[in-house]
Amino acid sequence: MIKVLVFVLLILVGLCLSPLIIGQSGYVYIAIGEYQIETSLVAAVVGLIVFYFVLQLLEWAIMLLLNLALNSRYLPTKWRQKAAKKHTLVGALAIAEENWPAAETAMAKGAQQGEIPLLNLFAAARAAHHQGKTTARDHYLTQAEKSPVAKTAVNTSRARYFIKQGELAQARAIVDKLEPTSKSSEPVLKLAIDLYQQQQDWQALKLLLPIIVKRKLLNDVELQTLSVKTNTILLADAAKTSEAELEKCWQWLSKSDRKQDTLLVTYAHGLNGFNRQAQALKLLSKQLKAAPSAILFEALPELVSADDTDIRNVLARLESTHENDADYQMCLAKLAMQQRDAKQAKIHWQNVCRIAPTHQSWLSLAQIQEQLGENSAANQNYRKAANAM
Structure with missing residues (x-):
């Protein structure tokens, strides 16, 4: 719009000045070697303008020919890329509709000339997994693994698929290869948490708990539940092994953990198993005075005998x-x-x-x-x- 206004202004200025220019035509003399050109000023200006437009036309023609030549060479590639975008879009819509056969086919085609082939391959692998086509799924993941940046993502996806299939040993081999540490990504750590729970490897989960706390991978309720469950099972298992193992496991707990009613009750049961009822009742009595709870009330009848009067007196005061x-x-x-x-x-x-x-x-x-x-x-x-x- 601005260019149009400029051109209009130039035309109006030209119309206003043209009578003056015609009246004062001037004289131009150009000598180049043996050639001489004599013309009026108006004709020289018009000639320069025409010469400029000829140059512009020549430039446009040259650029047109170059674009035609380049497009004719790379046109098939552009067609394939356009088709890949179309297949990717169709595949994404099929995934949204959970139409897994159509999603797999479209995403596999889109990966051939797509802008982000990894995206297509992972989506095709997911669609194949939902159809139970493990061979096709593994094939897509193998293709994605050729990209160095996708190695961790491929291993994580494989482990997830193995877990869903119930093949926990194969998933564990991949997780061990990933070596979950404080520097690992959040998906790797969450994968390890899920797998360790399903395998009931509470010792490995115990080692992971400090990292879970530091990285805030779980909310407070989930973390508390997981921590209590892990430590309770470890205490119960230690009590089945030996008295020394039970004490080692108890001392491993933090002070706050030792005040957990569930853990305290489990430890008391372990002490009872090694004929240390007096120590067990002493711990329970102390906890009962500090913070009586439903867990303690439920556990006491199993731990207290008819002759234990001290803890009965504590209960009477409540x-x-x-x-x-x-x-x-x-x-x-x-x-x-x-x-x-x-x-x-x-x-x-x-x-x-x-x-x-x-x-x-x-x-x-x-x-x-x-x-x-x-x-x-x-x-x-x-x-x-x-x-x-």
Whole structure:
């Protein structure tokens, strides 16, 4: 638009100045060797303008011929690239629709002359995997592996596919080759976490936990769950091995981990297995005074005997604050039964049924009442237990 305005202004200026130029035509004399040119100023200016336009026309013609020559040589390549873009688009739409046969075919074709063939090959491998075509899938990944930058991505993809197929040993061989460390990429570390859990290799997962924390690969809840599960299983396995192994595993835990109720209960069970009940009850009593929880209430009946009065006294002191705690009342009911105090057990089971009635609580209450000869009340509670199922 600006060029048009400039040209219009030039024309208007020319129209305004043309009478003056014609009136004062001037004189131009050009001598080149034996050649001499004599003309007016107007004719010289017009000649220069025509000469300039001829040069422009010649330049345009030369560029046109060059473009035609170059395009005729590289035209087939451009056609193939255009077709590859079309195949890639079709493949992407097929993946979105989960039309895996069409996606594989289109992506494989698009990889031949595509701008990013790796993208097509990985997409074709994914489509082949969804069809169960492992040979084709591995072929695409092998082609992608020829690119140096894709080596880690190819290994990660292979391991993922092996895990989905249940071939954990082959996936582990690839993960071991990748050597997950603090410098590894996030996908490699998450792959290792997934594989170690499926293989139940808790020792390898334990070594990976500090890296998981540092890199923030899991949220707080997921990390806490994984950490407790890993350490609990390691403690339980150590208790099956030897007392020394149990102590080694316990000392390996951080101070915060040792305060975890689940880990503390597991360690207490291990100590009980090696006839160290006094130490186990001491740890449980200390934790119970500091932070009583449902996990402790559930575990105590299995760890406390009828003669352990100290921890029973600790529990008794919690009655004012945990009167309406169903787990606490259930714990007291089970401990009362250890001492064959059916009447006291009945009171606690009645409290459980009042606070959080369930099939099991009604059933337990009915059984106690039946032992005490309260058959009518027992029958009523048996019916309540049946209705709560």
